[in-house]
Amino acid sequence: MNIFIFGLVNSVILALIASGFALVYGVSRLANFAHGALYILVGFATWLFLNRLGINYIGSIFLSIVIVSIIGGAIYRFFLIRVKGMPASEIIASLSIGIAIMELFRWRGFIGEAYMLPPFVTGSVSIAGVMIDWQRLIIIGIGLAMMLSLWLFTHHTKVGLSLRAIAQDKRASMMSGIDPDRTAVIGLAMGSALAGVAAVVILPLGSITVETGYMVLTDAIAVCIIGGLGSWMGVLAGAFLLGFSQILATAFIGPHWQMVVVLLFIILTLILKPSGLLGRQKELEERV
Amino acid sequence: MLYIKNLMVFYENALALNNVTFTCREGEITGVFGSNGAGKSTLMFTISGIILDIKKTEIMMGGERITILGEIQFGGKDIINIKPSERTRRGIVLCPERRRIFPESSTLENLKIGGYLATRQEAKKTLEYVFSLFPALKDLKKREGGFLSGGEQQMLAIGRALMAQPKLLLLDEPLMGLSPAIQSKLIQAVKEINEKTGITILIAEQYAQPIFPIIHYGYVMEKGTIVMAGTAKELTDNPHVKAAYLGA
Numbered sequence: 001m002n003i004f005i006f007g008l009v010n011s012v013i014l015a016l017i018a019s020g021f022a023l024v025y026g027v028s029r030l031a032n033f034a035h036g037a038l039y040i041l042v043g044f045a046t047w048l049f050l051n052r053l054g055i056n057y058i059g060s061i062f063l064s065i066v067i068v069s070i071i072g073g074a075i076y077r078f079f080l081i082r083v084k085g086m087p088a089s090e091i092i093a094s095l096s097i098g099i100a101i102m103e104l105f106r107w108r109g110f111i112g113e114a115y116m117l118p119p120f121v122t123g124s125v126s127i128a129g130v131m132i133d134w135q136r137l138i139i140i141g142i143g144l145a146m147m148l149s150l151w152l153f154t155h156h157t158k159v160g161l162s163l164r165a166i167a168q169d170k171r172a173s174m175m176s177g178i179d180p181d182r183t184a185v186i187g188l189a190m191g192s193a194l195a196g197v198a199a200v201v202i203l204p205l206g207s208i209t210v211e212t213g214y215m216v217l218t219d220a221i222a223v224c225i226i227g228g229l230g231s232w233m234g235v236l237a238g239a240f241l242l243g244f245s246q247i248l249a250t251a252f253i254g255p256h257w258q259m260v261v262v263l264l265f266i267i268l269t270l271i272l273k274p275s276g277l278l279g280r281q282k283e284l285e286e287r288v
Numbered sequence: 289m290l291y292i293k294n295l296m297v298f299y300e301n302a303l304a305l306n307n308v309t310f311t312c313r314e315g316e317i318t319g320v321f322g323s324n325g326a327g328k329s330t331l332m333f334t335i336s337g338i339i340l341d342i343k344k345t346e347i348m349m350g351g352e353r354i355t356i357l358g359e360i361q362f363g364g365k366d367i368i369n370i371k372p373s374e375r376t377r378r379g380i381v382l383c384p385e386r387r388r389i390f391p392e393s394s395t396l397e398n399l400k401i402g403g404y405l406a407t408r409q410e411a412k413k414t415l416e417y418v419f420s421l422f423p424a425l426k427d428l429k430k431r432e433g434g435f436l437s438g439g440e441q442q443m444l445a446i447g448r449a450l451m452a453q454p455k456l457l458l459l460d461e462p463l464m465g466l467s468p469a470i471q472s473k474l475i476q477a478v479k480e481i482n483e484k485t486g487i488t489i490l491i492a493e494q495y496a497q498p499i500f501p502i503i504h505y506g507y508v509m510e511k512g513t514i515v516m517a518g519t520a521k522e523l524t525d526n527p528h529v530k531a532a533y534l535g536a
Contacts, residue, residue, distance in 0.1 A: 177404050
């Protein structure tokens with residue numbers, strides 16, 4: 001039961017982390033390696049608003065998510081747009097921007113365990129004999145709600161449908177009057193906002209460090225590779241597979257195996273089925 | 289409606305379109321005929337503006353240098369430098385060669401994407417019209433585009449283009465790879481679209497024969513140049529056209 005509940009929490013965390021990355025890739029076929037940086041950016045921004053500017057918690061969260069989506073859109077509009085269509089350059093450019101953002105925080109002295117966000121609700125409950133804190137239950141709730149709303153958004157709204165259209169055939173979408181650059185800016189802004197949502201619900205579990213950014217990026221890439229880039233069901237499948245494997249490895253082998261499992265899965269997937277469990281991207285092995 | 293003057297398109301030094309001048313009159317169906325490599329698709333890409341995106345990609349990838357010269361007037365304005373999505377907004381809608389349906393979206397979603405620029409009311413009205421034009425699509429609403437047959441995809445492609453509220457509809461090889469029975473069905477549908485809605489249509493095809501009955505005016509292209517122009521009857525009676533395109 002322990003394994004089931006914590007596996008579930010871990011899986012939802014991974015799905016949350018990966019959904020922004022997957023959305024951006026799905027829309028603009030762009031592997032956004034600045035994803036982890038945007039994630040911790042929201043963490044630090046929320047912390048700053050909360051503790052330095054004295055804005056209340058909800059306001060801080062809202063403000064930093066808005067800011068990160070503007071930054072995400074701007075990254076595309078001013079940098080990535082120039083290397084669009086060249087996968088290697090896209091990865092190098094976005095990774096450099098990501099590293100620049102993360103190391104900027106380190107340089108400004110954001111080091112150590114001092115940076116923490118308070119949980120939304122303190123305390124814990126017992127479910128079937130397992131003690132679990134409210135924050136983790138909130139993560140499950142928000143994670144599932146976000147998946148559902150993303151699905152509704154991409155299937156039933158004009159903007160959502162156009163995002164999927166661009167992902168499938170850019171030129172055919174242009175013929176329907178969709179502006180691919182504008183849509184990609186929207187996509188990246190939304191992907192960044194998703195990273196932000198993930199950050200504010202997950203970060204209260206621990207402290208905000210620069211290293212978190214690198215780990216989040218690795219996790220997001222792992223989930224997307226295992227599940228298959230460009231597939232929503234793949235993201236869910238990848239998140240659950242990885243989420244439970246990590247918990248099982250922690251329980252039976254040792255906690256330091258968590259990261260090993262991630263990398264092992266990436267390698268196994270690339271060897272056995274490079275397009276991922278449910279992916280349709282044949283050229284994936286060249287891209288990541 | 290559409291007036292093209294001295295249009296030239298180069299891929300590096302190869303001339304894809306050579307000094308093309310022609311007109312599509314409002315409310316008429318105009319045909320462009322030519323074999324593979326005659327420049328029909330380049331012409332369609334140039335009118336719809338997709339060539340600008342191809343050019344951009346080529347520049348970025350260090351590929352072929354594409355040069356576009358000349359004039360394309362639509363509704364009295366030169367549009368040669370206007371981006372494709374804006375041209376669609378102004379009413380030039382391309383239904384591309386090989387259909388290019390969104391394979392992972394359902395039939396209905398494909399049509400909705402086509403109606404991206406339309407208002408809710410326009411979209412609803414056009415959707416009803418598309419389903420009345422191609423009743424087969426109505427039963428396939430939920431099926432993914434990639435699982436439709438060639439004929440169904442072509443109907444969907446035309447339907448999707450109609451959803452964008454075109455004033456000028458460009459059809460690039462709509463009959464490609466289809467059986468004669470489906471071909472004649474589609475040709476009837478094209479004729480009906482033109483007669484019922486008054487949409488101006490420019491249609492590019494290799495197989496001239498089935499199209500001749502519905503066009504008002506036609507052009508024959510060879511190696512990027514227009515070599516002949518005339519009404520359907522004039523073209524049909526021409527010995528060169530007879531030999532090259534009608535198999536007589």
